[in-house]
Amino acid sequence: xxxxxxxxxxxxxxxxxxxxxxxxxxxxxxxxxxxxxxxxxxxxxxxxxxxxxxxxxxxxxxxxxxxxxxxxxxxxxxxxxxxxxxxxxxxxxxxxxxxxxxxxxxxxxxxxxxxxxxxxxxxxxxxxxxxxxxxxxxxxxxxxxxxxxxxxxxxxxxxxxxxxxxxxxxxxxxxxxxxxxxxxxxxxxxxxxxxxxxxxxxxxxxxxxxxxxxxxxxxxxxxxxxxxxxxxxxxxxxxxxxxxxxxxxxxxxxxxxxxxxxxxxxxxxxxxxxxxxxxxxxxxxxxxxxxx
Amino acid sequence: xxxxxxxxxxxxxxxxxxxxxxxxxxxxxxxxxxxxxxxxxxxxxxxxxxxxxxxxxxxxxxxxxxxxxxxxxxxxxxxxxxxxxxxxxxxxxxxxxxxxxxxxxxxxxxxxxxxxxxxxxxxxxxxxxxxxxxxxxxxxxxxxxxxxxxxxxxxxxxxxxxxxxxxxxxxxxxxxxxxxxxxxxxxxxxxxxxxxxxxxxxxxxxxxxxxxxxxxxxxxxxxxxxxxxxxxxxxxxxxxxxxxxxxxxxxxxxxxxxxxx
Amino acid sequence: xxxxxxxxxxxxxxxxxxxxxxxxxxxxxxxxxxxxxxxxxxxxxxxxxxxxxxxxxxxxxxxxxxxxxxxxxxxxxxxxxxxxxxxxxxxxxxxxxxxxxxxxxxxxxxxxxxxxxxxxxxxxxxxxxxxxxxxxxxxxxxxxxxxxxxxxxxxxxxxxxxxxxxxxxxxxxxxxxxxxxxxxxxxxxxxxxxxxxxxxxxxxxxxxxxxxxxxxxxxxxxxxxxxxxxxxxxxxxxxxxxxxxxxxxxxxxxxxxxxxxxxxxxxxxxxxxxxxxxxxxxxxxxxxxx
Numbered sequence: 001x002x003x004x005x006x007x008x009x010x011x012x013x014x015x016x017x018x019x020x021x022x023x024x025x026x027x028x029x030x031x032x033x034x035x036x037x038x039x040x041x042x043x044x045x046x047x048x049x050x051x052x053x054x055x056x057x058x059x060x061x062x063x064x065x066x067x068x069x070x071x072x073x074x075x076x077x078x079x080x081x082x083x084x085x086x087x088x089x090x091x092x093x094x095x096x097x098x099x100x101x102x103x104x105x106x107x108x109x110x111x112x113x114x115x116x117x118x119x120x121x122x123x124x125x126x127x128x129x130x131x132x133x134x135x136x137x138x139x140x141x142x143x144x145x146x147x148x149x150x151x152x153x154x155x156x157x158x159x160x161x162x163x164x165x166x167x168x169x170x171x172x173x174x175x176x177x178x179x180x181x182x183x184x185x186x187x188x189x190x191x192x193x194x195x196x197x198x199x200x201x202x203x204x205x206x207x208x209x210x211x212x213x214x215x216x217x218x219x220x221x222x223x224x225x226x227x228x229x230x231x232x233x234x235x236x237x238x239x240x241x242x243x244x245x246x247x248x249x250x251x252x253x254x255x256x257x258x259x260x261x262x263x264x265x266x267x268x269x270x271x272x273x274x275x276x277x278x279x280x281x282x283x284x285x286x287x288x289x290x291x292x
Numbered sequence: 293x294x295x296x297x298x299x300x301x302x303x304x305x306x307x308x309x310x311x312x313x314x315x316x317x318x319x320x321x322x323x324x325x326x327x328x329x330x331x332x333x334x335x336x337x338x339x340x341x342x343x344x345x346x347x348x349x350x351x352x353x354x355x356x357x358x359x360x361x362x363x364x365x366x367x368x369x370x371x372x373x374x375x376x377x378x379x380x381x382x383x384x385x386x387x388x389x390x391x392x393x394x395x396x397x398x399x400x401x402x403x404x405x406x407x408x409x410x411x412x413x414x415x416x417x418x419x420x421x422x423x424x425x426x427x428x429x430x431x432x433x434x435x436x437x438x439x440x441x442x443x444x445x446x447x448x449x450x451x452x453x454x455x456x457x458x459x460x461x462x463x464x465x466x467x468x469x470x471x472x473x474x475x476x477x478x479x480x481x482x483x484x485x486x487x488x489x490x491x492x493x494x495x496x497x498x499x500x501x502x503x504x505x506x507x508x509x510x511x512x513x514x515x516x517x518x519x520x521x522x523x524x525x526x527x528x529x530x531x532x533x534x535x536x537x538x539x540x541x542x543x544x545x546x547x548x549x550x551x552x553x
Numbered sequence: 554x555x556x557x558x559x560x561x562x563x564x565x566x567x568x569x570x571x572x573x574x575x576x577x578x579x580x581x582x583x584x585x586x587x588x589x590x591x592x593x594x595x596x597x598x599x600x601x602x603x604x605x606x607x608x609x610x611x612x613x614x615x616x617x618x619x620x621x622x623x624x625x626x627x628x629x630x631x632x633x634x635x636x637x638x639x640x641x642x643x644x645x646x647x648x649x650x651x652x653x654x655x656x657x658x659x660x661x662x663x664x665x666x667x668x669x670x671x672x673x674x675x676x677x678x679x680x681x682x683x684x685x686x687x688x689x690x691x692x693x694x695x696x697x698x699x700x701x702x703x704x705x706x707x708x709x710x711x712x713x714x715x716x717x718x719x720x721x722x723x724x725x726x727x728x729x730x731x732x733x734x735x736x737x738x739x740x741x742x743x744x745x746x747x748x749x750x751x752x753x754x755x756x757x758x759x760x761x762x763x764x765x766x767x768x769x770x771x772x773x774x775x776x777x778x779x780x781x782x783x784x785x786x787x788x789x790x791x792x793x794x795x796x797x798x799x800x801x802x803x804x805x806x807x808x809x810x811x812x813x814x815x816x817x818x819x820x821x822x823x824x825x826x827x828x829x830x831x832x833x834x835x836x837x838x839x840x841x842x843x
Binding site for chain 1: 580585586588613624633634637638640641643644645647648649650651652656658757763764768772777797798800801803804805806807808811812815827
C-alpha cells in the first residue's frame with residue numbers, strides 16, 4: 001500500500017510535467033486546428049535556457065524559471081511567425097503546416113546539437129536531494145516543486161481564459177475564427193498570444209523536466225507523451241489535456257513500478273491504441289462535424 | 293413520381309436545432325428551389341442529403357430507399373451529387389483532371405489492371421477521357437482544359453464545379469448558391485445552364501439561392517425554410533403570395549433574426 | 554572517387570528510393586503525413602531477414618514477405634485513425650515509430666537492442682536497381698490510373714472527393730498499405746545490404762529524412778521523388794565535413810519550401826510526369842484522345 005502511494009506521487013509529479021506540455025499544445029490546437037509538432041523543440045530550448053541561467057548566469061531559481069518561460073515564449077512566437085503565419089495567410093492545406101512544423105522542430109533540435117553539442121547536461125542541485133518525509137511516504141522536493149508550479153500555471157491559465165477579456169477573445173476565436181473577427185477580436189493577435197502562452201508553459205515544463213531528469217537536444221521527443229495525453233483527454237480540450245496527462249503519468253509509473261520500466265514507454269502507445277479503439281474523441285472531447 | 297423525399301428531417305448541433313422537422317419532396321425531372329433567409333438551414337439540408345452530416349432524426353428517401361445513414365460516397369454512387377457554396381475544386385489539378393477524376397465510377401479496372409496496363413485499363417481509360425472531353429465541350433470548358441482549376445476566374449470555377457458534378461452522371465444534382473458572386477449577365481447564363489442540365493443530362497435539380505428572380509424564373513416547385521422549419525412549399529406563384537413567406541422575407545428584419553438566433 | 558565508394562552511395566540511394574517512393578504516394582499524392590515510416594521499414598527489414606534466415610525463403614521472396622508484413626501492420630493503424638482528423642494519424646504514426654523500436658529492443662530472438670548480425674550480404678547494385686526501377690515503374694502507372702487520381706482528389710479536397718463518389722477512407726488505406734509495403738521492401742534490402750539490423754537504425758530522424766526527400770523533390774511528383782532521393786542520399790556523403798549542420802539546413806530548407814515553393818525543386822509536375830510517361834509507358838504521351 002505504501003509502495004502504491006509512493007508510485008502514485010511519482011506518477012502525479014511526472015503527469016504534472018506532461019500536463020504543462022499538453023495544455024500548451026492543446027491550446028494551440030484549439031485555435032489553429034492543427035498539431036504544432038514543433039512544441040517539443042520549444043520545451044527543449046526552454047530547458048537549456050533555464051540550465052544556462054542557473055549555471056553560467058547563476059541567477060536565483062525563480063528568475064531562471066521565468067527567464068526560461070520568457071525565452072521559450074519568444075521562440076514559440078518566432079516559430080509561428082516564420083513557419084506558420086505565411087501558410088495561414090494563403091490558407092494552405094493542413095499537410096503544409098505539419099511539414100513546416102517538422103522543419104521547425106528539426107531546425108531547432110539540430111541547431112542546438114550543432115552549437116551546444118549532443119551531450120546530456122545535468123541541472124545543478126537547486127534544492128536538497130533529500131526527500132520530505134510525511135509519515136511513511138517520501139516526497140522528493142523536486143516533485144513538490146513540479147506539482148506546485150504546474151498547478152499554479154494551470155490555475156493561472158484557467159483564470160486568464162475564464163475571467164479576462166483577452167481570455168474570452170481566445171475562447172471566441174477557438175469557437176469560430178470568422179465570427180470572432182467580425183465581433184472585433186483581433187484574431188492575429190490572439191494567435192500570437194496563444195503561441196506565447198503555449199511557449200511559456202513549454203519553457204516551465206522544460207526546466208522542471210530537466211531538473212527531474214536531464215537536458216539534451218532530443219528531449220523534445222518527450223512531447224509525444226503529451227500529444228497522446230491530449231488525444232486521451234480529447235484533442236483541443238484543456239481540462240482533457242490535464243486529466244489525460246495525469247492519468248498517463250500515473251499509469252506509466254505504476255506499470256514501471258510493478259512490472260518493468262522497459263515497458264513504460266510502450267504504455268503511452270498502448271493507451272493511444274485503446275483510446276482510438278474505444279473512444280476516439282477522448283475523455284472530454286466533443287464530436288465535431290466538418291462544415292461544408 | 294417523387295425522386296427525393298425527406299420525412300420529419302431534423303438536425304441538432306448541441307442545443308441548436310438547425311433543421312426542424314422538415315418534410316418535402318422533389319419530383320423526378322423537376323427543378324426545385326430551396327430558399328429562405330440566412331441561417332434558415334438550407335445548406336444543412338444539403339449536407340444531410342449528401343451524407344456529410346448525420347441526421348438527428350427523420351428520414352431521407354431517394355427513389356424510395358432510405359439514404360440518411362449512408363456515407364457520402366455511397367450516396368454519390370446512388371446518383372446524388374452537389375456543388376458547394378464556397379467552391380471546393382481540386383484546386384491544383386487541371387480542369388480536365390478535375391472532370392476526369394470525378395468520372396472515375398465509369399471505370400471498374402483494378403489496381404493490378406492499372407499497373408499492368410491491361411486492355412481493360414486502356415479501354416476504360418479511353419472511355420473516361422472521351423466522356424471528359426464531351427463534358428468539357430458541352431460546358432464550354434475545352435479552351436481552359438489544361439489550366440489549373442485555382443487559376444480560373446470565379447464564374448468558370450462555378451461552371452467547372454457543376455461540370456465535375458455532372459461527370460458523376462447523377463440522377464439528381466444539388467446546387468448550393470450557384471449564382472453567388474455572379475453579375476447579372478453570368479446569372480442569366482447560369483439560369484439557362486440549369487435548364488440545360490435538366491433537359492440534356494436528364495438530371496433532377498435542387499437549387500439553393502437567395503436571388504428570388506433566379507429561383508422564380510426557373511423552378512417549378514419551391515420549398516421555403518425559415519429558422520430551420522418549412523414555411524411553405526409549392527409553385528412560385530403560390531409561394532410568392534404566401535403571407536408567411538412575405539413576412540419572413542420583408543417583415544422580419546435583421547433585428548428579428550438576431551433575437552431568434 | 555573510388556568505384557567501391559560510389560557503388561555504396563548508389564546502393565543506398567536505391568534502398569532509400571524504394572522507401573521514399575512509398576512515402577511519396579502517401580504524403581505527396583494522398584496528403585497524409587507519417588512520422589513512422591522508418592517503423593514500417595524496420596518491420597519489413599526484420600520480417601524479410603526472418604523469412605530468409607529462419608524460414609529459408611529465397612531472397613526475392615523474403616523481400617516481398619517483408620513488404621507484405623509491413624503493409625499488413627499498417628492496416629490497423631489506418632483502420633483506427635484514417636477516418637479521423639489528420640492529426641490522429643500523425644500522432645499514431647509517431648507513437649508507432651517509437652513503439653516498434655522499443656518492441657524490437659526487447660525481442661531477444663532478433664537480438665534485442667544489440668541487433669541482428671550475420672545476415673548474408675545479398676543486396677547488390679544489380680538487385681537494388683531492379684527493385685528501384687520496378688518500384689518506380691509501378692508507382693508511375695498507379696498514380697496515372699483512376700486509383701491514383703482518386704488519391705490525389707482526397708489530398709486536394711477530401712469532402713468534394715467524397716461527394717463525387719470517392720471512398721476517401723478506402724483510398725487512404727490503400728495508399729498507406731502500398732506505402733508501408735514499399736518501406737518494408739526497403740527495410741529488407743537494407744538488412745541484406747548491411748549484413749545486420751539494429752532497432753536504432755530506424756529512428757524518427759530516419760522517417761524525417763525520408764519525408765524531406767519527398768518535399769525536396771516536390772509534393773505529388775515521382776520525378777521529383779527520384780531526384781530528391783538521389784540528391785539527398787549523395788549530398789551528405791560528399792559534404793561530410795558539413796555533417797553537423799546538414800540537418801539544421803534541411804530544417805530551414807523545409808520551412809522555406811513550404812512557405813515559398815511547396816511544389817519543391819521539380820515544380821511543374823505535369824511536365825515531369827509526361828516526360829516519365831514517355832520514358833516508361835508503352836505508348837507516347839496519353840494513349841487516349843485528347
